[in-house]
Amino acid sequence: MKSIYKMQLLMYFFASLLDLSMGADCLSLDRQSNADYRARRMALAQKMSVGVAIIFAGTEAEGPNAVYGFRQDNNFYYLSGWAEPGAALVIASAVAAKENVAPRPYTEILFLPVHNVAQEKWTGPKLGADNAQAPAITGFDRVENLDRMPTELGRILGNGPATIYVDLSQDGETSPSSSAMDWLRRTNTFPLRTSTLDVKPMLAQLRVAKDQGEVDRIRHATDASIAAHLAALQMLKPGLNEHDIDARMQYEFMKRGCKRPAYAPIVGAGANSTVLHYSADDAQIKAGDVVVMDVAGEYAMYASDITRTAPASGKFTDRQREIYNIVLGAQHAAMAAFKQGKTKLVGRDSDSLFKVAYDYINSHGKDLHGRPLGQYFIHGLGHYVGLEVHDVGDGMAPIPLGAVFTIEPGIYIPEEDLGVRIEDIVWVSPDGRLVSLTAALPHTADEIEAAMAAKQ
Numbered sequence: 001m002k003s004i005y006k007m008q009l010l011m012y013f014f015a016s017l018l019d020l021s022m023g024a025d026c027l028s029l030d031r032q033s034n035a036d037y038r039a040r041r042m043a044l045a046q047k048m049s050v051g052v053a054i055i056f057a058g059t060e061a062e063g064p065n066a067v068y069g070f071r072q073d074n075n076f077y078y079l080s081g082w083a084e085p086g087a088a089l090v091i092a093s094a095v096a097a098k099e100n101v102a103p104r105p106y107t108e109i110l111f112l113p114v115h116n117v118a119q120e121k122w123t124g125p126k127l128g129a130d131n132a133q134a135p136a137i138t139g140f141d142r143v144e145n146l147d148r149m150p151t152e153l154g155r156i157l158g159n160g161p162a163t164i165y166v167d168l169s170q171d172g173e174t175s176p177s178s179s180a181m182d183w184l185r186r187t188n189t190f191p192l193r194t195s196t197l198d199v200k201p202m203l204a205q206l207r208v209a210k211d212q213g214e215v216d217r218i219r220h221a222t223d224a225s226i227a228a229h230l231a232a233l234q235m236l237k238p239g240l241n242e243h244d245i246d247a248r249m250q251y252e253f254m255k256r257g258c259k260r261p262a263y264a265p266i267v268g269a270g271a272n273s274t275v276l277h278y279s280a281d282d283a284q285i286k287a288g289d290v291v292v293m294d295v296a297g298e299y300a301m302y303a304s305d306i307t308r309t310a311p312a313s314g315k316f317t318d319r320q321r322e323i324y325n326i327v328l329g330a331q332h333a334a335m336a337a338f339k340q341g342k343t344k345l346v347g348r349d350s351d352s353l354f355k356v357a358y359d360y361i362n363s364h365g366k367d368l369h370g371r372p373l374g375q376y377f378i379h380g381l382g383h384y385v386g387l388e389v390h391d392v393g394d395g396m397a398p399i400p401l402g403a404v405f406t407i408e409p410g411i412y413i414p415e416e417d418l419g420v421r422i423e424d425i426v427w428v429s430p431d432g433r434l435v436s437l438t439a440a441l442p443h444t445a446d447e448i449e450a451a452m453a454a455k456q
Contacts, residue, residue, distance in 0.1 A: 029083050030220075030257075030300040032213035034139025037081040040206060041108050044079065045093040047202045051163040052156060053091040055199065056180040060085040060123065071260075073176050074387040075167055075203050077301055082138060084126055086113040088149060088180065089140075092156050107156055110140040111149045150187040160191025165199035200392070208384055208393035209402035214302060215427055218385060218404055221299035222425055222437045224256035225249075225306050228295060229441055233451040238287040238312050242267040246281045249295045258297030262304055263389045266294035269312060273419030274412040276379055285312045290320050292419050296389075303389040305406050306438055307423030314452045316445050320418060322365060323411050324445050326373065327420045330360040330409040334381060338399075340432035345382050345405060346395035354381040357409045367413060376413050382406040385425060403428045404437070 044053060057076045072083045080089055088111040095104040115128050127134060134143035144152060169175040184190070210218070228249035235248060245267045254260075268278040270289040278292075285291060289312040296304035309327075311320060334353040337343065344352050358381075362374030384393035384405045391404075399405065408423030424438040442451045 029081075030217065031081045031083070032211075032217075034081070036211060036213055037079060038108075038139055041079050041089075041091050042106070043206055044199075044202060045091055045106055047205070048091075048093045048163070048165055050093055050095050051165050051197070052093070052153075053089075053165040053199050054153070054177070054181070054184070055079065055089050055091075055167050056176045057082065057087040058085055058176045060119075072301065073167075074301075075200070076176070078203065078207055078387060080110060080138070080140075082110065083301075084112075086146070087111060088146060090149070090153060090156065102158060104156065107142075108140055109142045109144055109152055110134075110138050111144050111146040111152075113146050150184060150189040153184070153189045157189070157191055157194075161193035161195070162191050164190065164194055164196045165202070166196055167200060168196075168198045170198070204392035204394070207386060207391065209400045210386060210404050210427070211402065214386060215402075215404065217300045217302040218304060218425070218427075219437055221253075221258055221262065221297050221302055221304035222306070223440075224253040224258050224299060225262075225296035225304045226438060226441045227256060228252035228297070229293065229306060229308050230451060232293055232295075233308070233310055233442070233448065234455055236285070236291060236310055236312060236452060237314070238285055238289070240285050242269055242272070242281040242283050242285060242291075245285075245291070245293060246295065249293070250297075253297030256297075258299045260298050262296045262298040266292065266307075268292045268419065271414065271417045273309070274414045274417065275419075276410075276412070287313050288317070289313075290316075290418060290420065292421055294421065294423065298389075301387055303385055303387070303391075304437075305383075305385055305389050305408075305423060305425060306441065307408060307410075307421045308441065308448065309420045309422065310448050310452060315449060319416070320420075321445050323373075323413070323418060323420050324422075326361060326364045327409050327411055327422050328444065329364060330357040330377075331407050331422055331424070333357060333360045334407050334409070335426070335434060335436075338434045340401065340428055340434075341398050343399055344396055345384075345399060346380055351398075353407070357381045357407075361409065361411060368415060373411055373413075376411045377409060378412060379408075379410065382408055399428060401428050401430060401432065 055076050058073045060070050070085050090109045092107040094106040112129050129143045129145045167175045167177040169178045231252045232245050232249050246265045264279050267281045269285040269291045272278045273290050273292040292309050294307040296306045334357045337356045346354050348355050361377045362372045365373050382405050384391040404427045406423050410421035412419040427435045429435050442448050
């Protein structure tokens, strides 16, 4: 394993050298065009009115954590398409001249770290502001060394007053901007009359509606994950360990271009199928079990999220099929109820997809004591998907054009060791239609059984 890891490091190092020699191709991710990222920066500038956004990339891990590799901050990547650590960006909206206020043009600057030759021997060469092709490669109007950030910000902000939009830490979540903003404050960069606001709500409004490039990347992650689920269905049988399924699925989607799982894989058999975020994946699969497989990959920073439930023995029992069909019926009811611009993901009112699914489950079938099954649907119906598997977006607001989200009803009955979840990804197309990105994957109980019978 260590020799494989060393080989991967060497391959990454030489690939980085090759990338840097290829100008615009130096960005190893399947990123979108520079014009797409610039359009997002300009859209943010319009939302800020006269504000200035300051957003920092994450920093490279050191010590034992460094072996897991670096993944860029989602908001930073959304605005920049830049995947390397230690950078920062400034976006300043245009300001018209008026009394006591100097005019300011729209301004965008990407700040890159000064070369660290010693570190680059370990992690590969990095693009710097000293490269004359840096603006063309990154798509920014200007690229500067990070140590010039206080000076450049001082020029943009002037004597104030100023409104700064920053990726603030809150609710226990950390942000790459936290310590970096402390550094800027120590340099006395900001005017005395400076107000600091959170940029995340504005970015959430922009990110919830995906452009075509984002949909293409989510579709790639989804197609790779569909292949993983098909492979799992064909290998599933009693006697295997849950981890055997997990490992095969990760192999299948990673060999199709996904860099990592989009979230901690869940493969739960029998009683474990009733645990929503079961993550041990280390129990033996027994005859008669149903197996919940909530596994998907991440491609070019974009996530997928898919769940299928299958019978370990290849055939559902009558009870398992009954519960499966109720869950599937709830999903179909929710999809049929979708109305673009009106429907919401969460809530209990008539426009909520959750309520449609819940009412279906609660009015179909009973538990062993004759009680309705709604009490066993214990999570939300879905969530937005994008740069995060649980992507930003207001679930209480009407679902907009371009949104990508999951529809994932479930029933979990611990008394019966029976959990069923069916999760698919859908996209609201430009004409307002709900398009399934997981249509190629088996959905019905019969389709699941047929896929399992097609053993490799």
